[in-house]
Amino acid sequence: MNIIVCIKQVPNVKEVKWDPDTGNLIRTGLPSIINVNDKNALEAALVLKEKHGGKVTVISMGPPQVEESLREALGMGVDEAVQLSDKAFAGADCWATSHTLALAVKKLSGADLVLLGVEAMDGNTAQVGPELAEALGLPILSYALSIDVDGKAVKVTQKLGDVVRVLEADLPAVITVEKEANEPRVAPMDCVLEACEKDVPVWKAETIGADEENCGLKGSPTRLRKIFSPKVTRGQVELFSGSLDEVAEKFVAKLKELYYL
Amino acid sequence: MDFKLSAANKMIQKTAKEFCEREIPKIDAAMAEAHDYPSDLMQTFAKARMLGMTIPKEYGGLGSSNLNCVLMCEEFGKTGSTSFLPLIMNISVAETIHHYGNEEQKKKFLPPLCDGTAWATTAFTEPATGSDPTMLQTTAEPDGDFFVLNGAKRFISMANKPGYGIFYCKDLSCTDPRKNCTAFIVDKTSPGMTFSGHYEFMGLDNADTCDVFLKDVRVPKENILGVQGKGFNILLRWIAGERIQQAASMVGGGQACLDESMKYAKERQVGGQPMAYMQGFYWMFAEMKMKIEACRMLVYKTVALQDEGERFEVDSAGLKVFVTPMMQDVARMALQTHGSYGYSKEYKVEKLFRMAMHAGVVASSTEINKTIVGMALLMS
Ligand SMILES: Cc1cc2nc3c(=O)[nH]c(=O)nc-3n(C[C@H](O)[C@H](O)[C@H](O)COP(=O)(O)OP(=O)(O)OC[C@H]3O[C@@H](n4cnc5c(N)ncnc54)[C@H](O)[C@@H]3O)c2cc1C
Numbered sequence: 001m002n003i004i005v006c007i008k009q010v011p012n013v014k015e016v017k018w019d020p021d022t023g024n025l026i027r028t029g030l031p032s033i034i035n036v037n038d039k040n041a042l043e044a045a046l047v048l049k050e051k052h053g054g055k056v057t058v059i060s061m062g063p064p065q066v067e068e069s070l071r072e073a074l075g076m077g078v079d080e081a082v083q084l085s086d087k088a089f090a091g092a093d094c095w096a097t098s099h100t101l102a103l104a105v106k107k108l109s110g111a112d113l114v115l116l117g118v119e120a121m122d123g124n125t126a127q128v129g130p131e132l133a134e135a136l137g138l139p140i141l142s143y144a145l146s147i148d149v150d151g152k153a154v155k156v157t158q159k160l161g162d163v164v165r166v167l168e169a170d171l172p173a174v175i176t177v178e179k180e181a182n183e184p185r186v187a188p189m190d191c192v193l194e195a196c197e198k199d200v201p202v203w204k205a206e207t208i209g210a211d212e213e214n215c216g217l218k219g220s221p222t223r224l225r226k227i228f229s230p231k232v233t234r235g236q237v238e239l240f241s242g243s244l245d246e247v248a249e250k251f252v253a254k255l256k257e258l259y260y261l
Numbered sequence: 262m263d264f265k266l267s268a269a270n271k272m273i274q275k276t277a278k279e280f281c282e283r284e285i286p287k288i289d290a291a292m293a294e295a296h297d298y299p300s301d302l303m304q305t306f307a308k309a310r311m312l313g314m315t316i317p318k319e320y321g322g323l324g325s326s327n328l329n330c331v332l333m334c335e336e337f338g339k340t341g342s343t344s345f346l347p348l349i350m351n352i353s354v355a356e357t358i359h360h361y362g363n364e365e366q367k368k369k370f371l372p373p374l375c376d377g378t379a380w381a382t383t384a385f386t387e388p389a390t391g392s393d394p395t396m397l398q399t400t401a402e403p404d405g406d407f408f409v410l411n412g413a414k415r416f417i418s419m420a421n422k423p424g425y426g427i428f429y430c431k432d433l434s435c436t437d438p439r440k441n442c443t444a445f446i447v448d449k450t451s452p453g454m455t456f457s458g459h460y461e462f463m464g465l466d467n468a469d470t471c472d473v474f475l476k477d478v479r480v481p482k483e484n485i486l487g488v489q490g491k492g493f494n495i496l497l498r499w500i501a502g503e504r505i506q507q508a509a510s511m512v513g514g515g516q517a518c519l520d521e522s523m524k525y526a527k528e529r530q531v532g533g534q535p536m537a538y539m540q541g542f543y544w545m546f547a548e549m550k551m552k553i554e555a556c557r558m559l560v561y562k563t564v565a566l567q568d569e570g571e572r573f574e575v576d577s578a579g580l581k582v583f584v585t586p587m588m589q590d591v592a593r594m595a596l597q598t599h600g601s602y603g604y605s606k607e608y609k610v611e612k613l614f615r616m617a618m619h620a621g622v623v624a625s626s627t628e629i630n631k632t633i634v635g636m637a638l639l640m641s
């Protein structure tokens with residue numbers, strides 16, 4: 001079975017610091033990690049490979065330093081890695097990202113399964129997976145807790161809030177993997193050492209035949225106006241006492257006083 | 262001179278860190294319950310492919326550098342956990358067999374040490390001596406194709422775990438009393454071997470260290486490691502490597518002490534502000550940082566000698582002389598920063614402090630190492 005996993009390198013938000021004067025995120029010196037959900041996608045892919053055989057390829061779009069994350073994925077046991085780095089890809093929104101990833105998947109001659117994490121820690125849109133499926137014309141099975149492949153079909157348990165349901169689709173398909181799906185393995189040291197020696201090709205816009213108008217900031221229909229931290233206003237707590245009727249009366253009076261009723 | 266770690270070194274470091282964060286709490290909890298190492302500990306290390314780091318692939322190892330091994334030790338040191346002792350022992354004993362052993366011995370003993378089916382042991386110390394080889398009283402007497410071992414070994418780590426140990430004995434077939442220490446590779450499940458209960462130590466919680474009693478233990482002649490009568494040289498080289506790994510774990514422990522202290526001092530309020538901003542404390546942090554940094558550099562320099570195939574015995578003795586008191590001082594400062602909380606078992610620095618104290622006496626004492634460095638200076 002041929003599996004492609006798309007991973008994103010994100011700042012380690014556990015170590016994020018804010019500039020107390022400007023309120024901005026201090027990005028310099030912030031260590032980068034593989035997006036947490038994406039590690040679950042990698043683990044799911046490796047487990048499927050162990051069961052059904054085949055090959056796992058990992059791709060990541062980003063600046064040159066994503067190579068580090070790709071090598072980390074190779075260390076976990078992934079067979080091959082492809083890096084998508086080009087100035088033309090910079091500043092991509094979900095649509096432009098999924099468009100670029102779709103071209104890379106096609107360049108790799110497709111796969112039986114394309115796996116992604118549900119969402120990235122730094123954007124939290126959960127859109128790239130479904131949009132990639134759309135761009136590839138494949139079914140999307142999102143929020144997967146478990147994945148079972150049987151012949152030419154795949155069955156997924158999907159977690160939607162409190163609801164868990166079972167989805168089935170024919171292969172090939174795109175799946176986004178939940179954090180609770182598994183515990184990603186710690187890379188074995190021999191694979192880590194081998195990962196350092198492996199070749200990681202860098203693909204540019206022209207390698208995948210991408211039109212620059214559809215990539216990066218240029219190709220992004222979404223425009224970000226402003227990022228701000230919402231102001232936290234501390235509420236006051238008032239406790240009412242008395243019998244149940246009295247408390248209800250006092251509560252209604254209070255709501256009227258505050259013009260909520 | 263390049264002070265930078267390579268991308269591969271950094272990946273080993275990162276992976277070891279991840280392993281420690283994920284696995285060590287589970288291992289420590291299992292150890293606290295069993296008052297011993299978990300029986301599947303070696304399999305955990307084997308699965309992570311941490312064993313046999315420096316052993317060539319043909320014998321089941323990774324064929325990697327001592328530096329990578331040391332980086333791993335540094336990460337383990339940060340945890341304050343005892344569980345990495347068997348890991349270091351397996352790696353260093355395998356390295357010793359690889360260095361001194363003949364082809365048959367390498368083929369026989371290295372794979373089980375690398376795949377975790379065997380626990381390694383080194384047995385030198387005896388009730389009467391820990392530092393002086395001329396005082397060894399455990400004897401090895403030839404008997405046909407065998408040697409018969411009799412005596413007692415003290416403070417032997419992982420002695421009663423299945424696997425192989427290098428036992429240093431007084432060889433009765435050697436006539437020169439200064440050259441009668443022979444190293445034997447002994448199967449620890451051999452008939453005639455019995456063990457005491459575990460020692461309880463100030464630190465190294467739940468370590469499995471005990472006495473070993475040898476009564477007519479028969480060891481085949483082909484298990485002599487290296488040259489007969491020259492076992493002490495083997496011990497000195499083994500212990501020199503062990504000291505580098507120990508120093509690396511001490512540096513890791515020191516780093517954890519600083520990290521814990523900074524975290525605590527930034528939260529703890531004194532006089533309306535975090536105590537970290539009192540000069541007495543941030544000066545202490547500066548001192549801790551520079552001690553750790555200097556020790557780390559010395560560890561990397563010494564292990565570079567080992568990786569380049571140079572002699573490193575005296576340098577590694579010097580490393581112990583320098584690093585042990587430095588990191589013990591850092592642990593003391595960490596405890597002090599935490600006030601009474603640092604003295605309580607609720608806080609990690611208490612464990613790190615107790616751990617730091619072991620380095621002065623385990624794997625040769627600091628004083629013996631001063632003697633090695635001092636004598637080398639006089640002879641040069
Ligand atoms: C937790 C733990 C685990 C251990 N694991 C092992 C193990 O796996 N295998 C093993 O063989 N041993 C092991 N040991 C034993 C340890 O290595 C010895 O205790 C150590 O080498 C010191 O020996 P000793 O205690 O007999 O001290 P001694 O040799 O009696 O020395 C006592 C004191 O005299 C000083 N001294 C002695 N000779 C000299 C000299 N020539 N010059 C200057 N000062 C000197 C020493 O520094 C020391 O301070 C372990 C010990 C502990 C605590």
